[in-house]
Amino acid sequence: xxxxxxxxxxxxxxxARHGMLWAGLALxxxxxxxxxxxxxxxxxxxxxxxxxxxxxxxxxxxxxLGTDALGRDVLSRMLYGGRVSLWVxxxxxxxxxxxxxxxxxxxxxxxxxxxxxxxxxVDVMLCFPSFFLILAVIAFLTPSLTNIMIVIGLTSWMGxxxxxxxxxxxxxxxxxxxxARVSGMRAPGILFYHIxxxxxxxxxxxxxxxxxxxxxxxxxxxxLGLGVQPPMPxxxxxxxxxxxxxxxxxxxxxxxxxxxxxxxxxxxxxGESLRDILDPRLRQ
Amino acid sequence: MLALANRLAxxxxxxxxxxxxxxxxxxxxxxLAPGSPTDMQTTLNPLATAETRARLEKLYGLDxxxxxxxxxxxxxxVRFDFGQSLSGDHRPVWDKIRERLPLTFSMNIVxxxxxxxxxxxxxxxxxxxxxxxFDRAATVxxxxxxxxxxxxxxxxxxxxxxxxxxxxxISGLTSMDFATFSLWGKTVDLARHLTLPIFIYxxxxxxxxxxxxxxxxxxxxxxxxxxxxxxxxxxxxxxxGKHALRNALLPVITILGLSxxxxxxxxxxxxxxxxxxxxxxLFYQSVMARDYPLIMGNLVLGAVLTLAGxxxxxxxxxxxxxxxxxxxxxxx
Numbered sequence: 001x002x003x004x005x006x007x008x009x010x011x012x013x014x015x016a017r018h019g020m021l022w023a024g025l026a027l028x029x030x031x032x033x034x035x036x037x038x039x040x041x042x043x044x045x046x047x048x049x050x051x052x053x054x055x056x057x058x059x060x061x062x063x064x065l066g067t068d069a070l071g072r073d074v075l076s077r078m079l080y081g082g083r084v085s086l087w088v089x090x091x092x093x094x095x096x097x098x099x100x101x102x103x104x105x106x107x108x109x110x111x112x113x114x115x116x117x118x119x120x121x122v123d124v125m126l127c128f129p130s131f132f133l134i135l136a137v138i139a140f141l142t143p144s145l146t147n148i149m150i151v152i153g154l155t156s157w158m159g160x161x162x163x164x165x166x167x168x169x170x171x172x173x174x175x176x177x178x179x180a181r182v183s184g185m186r187a188p189g190i191l192f193y194h195i196x197x198x199x200x201x202x203x204x205x206x207x208x209x210x211x212x213x214x215x216x217x218x219x220x221x222x223x224l225g226l227g228v229q230p231p232m233p234x235x236x237x238x239x240x241x242x243x244x245x246x247x248x249x250x251x252x253x254x255x256x257x258x259x260x261x262x263x264x265x266x267x268x269x270x271g272e273s274l275r276d277i278l279d280p281r282l283r284q
Numbered sequence: 285m286l287a288l289a290n291r292l293a294x295x296x297x298x299x300x301x302x303x304x305x306x307x308x309x310x311x312x313x314x315x316l317a318p319g320s321p322t323d324m325q326t327t328l329n330p331l332a333t334a335e336t337r338a339r340l341e342k343l344y345g346l347d348x349x350x351x352x353x354x355x356x357x358x359x360x361x362v363r364f365d366f367g368q369s370l371s372g373d374h375r376p377v378w379d380k381i382r383e384r385l386p387l388t389f390s391m392n393i394v395x396x397x398x399x400x401x402x403x404x405x406x407x408x409x410x411x412x413x414x415x416x417x418f419d420r421a422a423t424v425x426x427x428x429x430x431x432x433x434x435x436x437x438x439x440x441x442x443x444x445x446x447x448x449x450x451x452x453x454i455s456g457l458t459s460m461d462f463a464t465f466s467l468w469g470k471t472v473d474l475a476r477h478l479t480l481p482i483f484i485y486x487x488x489x490x491x492x493x494x495x496x497x498x499x500x501x502x503x504x505x506x507x508x509x510x511x512x513x514x515x516x517x518x519x520x521x522x523x524x525g526k527h528a529l530r531n532a533l534l535p536v537i538t539i540l541g542l543s544x545x546x547x548x549x550x551x552x553x554x555x556x557x558x559x560x561x562x563x564x565x566l567f568y569q570s571v572m573a574r575d576y577p578l579i580m581g582n583l584v585l586g587a588v589l590t591l592a593g594x595x596x597x598x599x600x601x602x603x604x605x606x607x608x609x610x611x612x613x614x615x616x
Contacts, residue, residue: 123298124305127587127594131549132567136313136583139571216433220553223435224568243439243557250443257436265431272427 011277018277024269031263035082042076047231055249066251068241074252077233078259084234085263088149088218089211095153097207100160104199105191107161108168119165122158130155134217135226143226152214160206167199201278208271212264219260235260299595306587307361310580311354366581371573377581380566387457388555388562391478392547395485396540403490404533407497411505411532412524422494429491434550438484438557445480453477455559481558488550489543496539501532534605541597545590 034041043062044050050071058066058074065074107118137151171177171194180190221227222236223243230237235256242252348356360367366377410419446454453459459473504510505528513523551564559565563582570578602608 120298120301120305123302124309127302127306127545127590128309128583129545129549129586129590131552132545132583132586133313135552135567135571136579139574139579140313140576212431219433220435223433224553224556226571239436239439246439246443247447250447253436253439253443257433257439260433260436261428261431264433265427268427268430 018273020269021273021277024266024271024273027262027266028270031082031259031266032086035079035086038076038079038083042073042079044073044076046072046077046080046233048072055245057249058251058255065255066249068238068249068252069245074238074255077238078235078256081233081235081238081256082259082263084145084228084232085215085218085260088145088152089214089267091149092152092156092214092218093207093210095150096157096210097160097203099153100157101164101196101203103157104161104164105168105195108165109172109187109191109195111169111172115165118161122161125155125158128155131217131220134221135224138221138226143221143229145228145232148218148221148227152217156210156213159210160203163202163206164199167202168195171195171198201274205271205275205278208267208274212267212271215260215264215267295595295598299591302591303588306584306591307358308354310584310587311357313583314576314580315350361584366584367577369570369578370575371578377577380578381563381581381585384561384563384566387560388548388551388564391482391485391560391562392551394478395482395489396543396547398482398486399489399493400536402486403493404497404536406490406494408501408524408529408532410494410498411501414502419498422498426491426495429487432487434484434488435553435557437487438480438554441480441483442557452479454480457560477558477560481554481560484554485547485550489547492543493536493539497532497536500535501528504528504532507531534601537600537604538597541594541600544593545586548586548589 038046043064050067050073052071053060053063053067054071055069056063056067056071058064060066063073063075065078067073068077103118103121107115133155134151137155138147141147141151168191177190177194180194185193218227218234219236219239222234223240225237225240227236228234238256239253242249242256246253364378366381368374369377369380406422410422413419442454445452453476457474457477458470459465459477462470462473465473510523510528513527518527548563551562552568553564554560555562555564556568566578567582567586569575570582
């Protein structure tokens with residue numbers, strides 16, 4: 001018990017020391033909150049056209065961040081677009097972590113042929129430029145929110161698999177695992193009750209950084225017109241519309257990019273400081 | 285020598301296995317399309333005739349069993365026969381790819397060299413004075429660099445340099461009147477068109493590589509031989525520049541190999557924004573046009589280039605590291 005409180009206190013001190021973590025949490029927290037409250041905060045619905053307010057510059061009454069070429073309010077579209085980015089980030093990373101965990105645990109615990117097969121599969125997947133693979137798959141299916149989340153998840157699990165395999169290999173020979181096996185526990189039980197919790201820290205770090213990566217990929221896809229399809233707004237496709245009117249309406253190209261920048265920065269800050277806090281090898 | 289021969293044989297086996305894996309996954313991608321890959325040209329396209337459908341099915345051999353289809357496709361692949369483009373010109377896929385390669389290659393090489401030239405000193409200085417002012421500034425730069433979407437940076441630079449100041453072209457590889465320029469004029473014109481794209485490429489790689497260089501350098505500076513070098517009174521320059529730098533650079537070779545898929549993937553966005561006729565733009569156009577043979581050709585080629593890059597990095601590492609080059613024993 002005293003050990004636990006001691007550990008908690010140490011953790012608390014480490015968290016307090018990490019201004020980076022707080023900065024990241026503040027960024028991600030405020031952007032997420034704003035997106036979640038989009039219906040309450042947005043000046044207009046994100047898809048309402050207004051022919052009388054086409055390409056209105058920022059600062060105008062009723063349109064704090066201006067409007068696009070169809071007279072839609074940029075702030076409203078960005079707030080609703082934030083929901084898309086956050087949703088894609090979570091679902092895609094959830095999927096990739098689930099696949100990576102399962103394959104990594106199996107490879108590390110069972111070893112031998114299973115390990116060989118899974119890890120060579122990882123090698124193969126890592127050979128594909130992931131953006132090429134994602135674009136190719138999207139071309140064969142149809143671009144939609146669901147497809148994008150699945151495809152990003154299916155092409156980004158390799159890091160987690162390697163990580164979990166390494167952790168599992170290190171834990172496999174430990175006495176408490178042996179004890180569990182001797183007491184008659186089956187492999188799935190050992191994997192999920194004993195090994196998984198011990199491998200959770202690096203996976204959490206990798207997942208946080210993964211959300212940032214997924215948001216960047218989604219916005220790139222949407223920017224190329226192969227991601228979230230209009231009229232549904234996403235930061236990437238607002239930027240795509242912005243490119244067409246770059247000369248007359250630069251605000252369309254500036255604000256959504258800042259939203260992506262701050263969100264990705266926030267997740268990276270959280271991920272990196274969690275790595276510092278949770279990795280005992282880095283802690284002195 | 286025997287150990288070396290064994291290692292090479294194992295490596296060759298690994299390469300063959302990975303190549304087969306690449307083709308299997310690519311082949312699976314073709315069969316992802318709901319119905320058949322020809323739907324987009326046939327049932328979904330009212331203008332498609334039965335003849336078009338038959339031509340497509342013959343191209344893919346879709347009427348035969350899957351394993352036969354795969355082996356047939358594989359056989360054509362190793363002879364660089366990726367089939368014909370579905371676009372109007374019906375040219376062989378390999379020809380279309382080959383003419384796009386030089387531009388993408390040279391842009392990547394130039395930006396890779398620039399990235400190394402900038403990132404190595406940044407990483408080295410950060411590690412040398414860890415926690416100092418420069419290190420902190422570099423850390424901020426790294427975090428921002430990781431978070432800036434390349435395509436957004438491209439838009440901002442186009443806005444600033446192309447539209448606001450009007451000093452750099454923002455689209456294409458050459459000016460309209462390129463043919464009338466002298467040799468020097470042509471060089472300048474090309475350079476002006478490539479400045480922004482190469483800047484974006486370089487910026488994209490800078491954050492990761494300088495961070496990596498920093499941690500590699502920190503790792504080396506903790507080693508005993510650095511302490512020895514200092515203890516025997518060598519100058520800081522000799523310790524950092526000779527002993528530490530050479531060891532810290534070794535892992536960078538691996539990172540260069542690992543960065544290839546990112547560079548190839550990144551070319552899609554950069555080349556389509558700046559309308560540059562490279563491999564990335566070709567891939568983007570093929571995806572937009574659902575030109576399946578062209579997509580598959582690009583996908584397989586991208587993966588094989590990555591594989592080749594990894595092998596080159598392995599070989600480079602082995603050549604550069606005397607422990608591997610002379611000892612023939614790896615750490616395992």
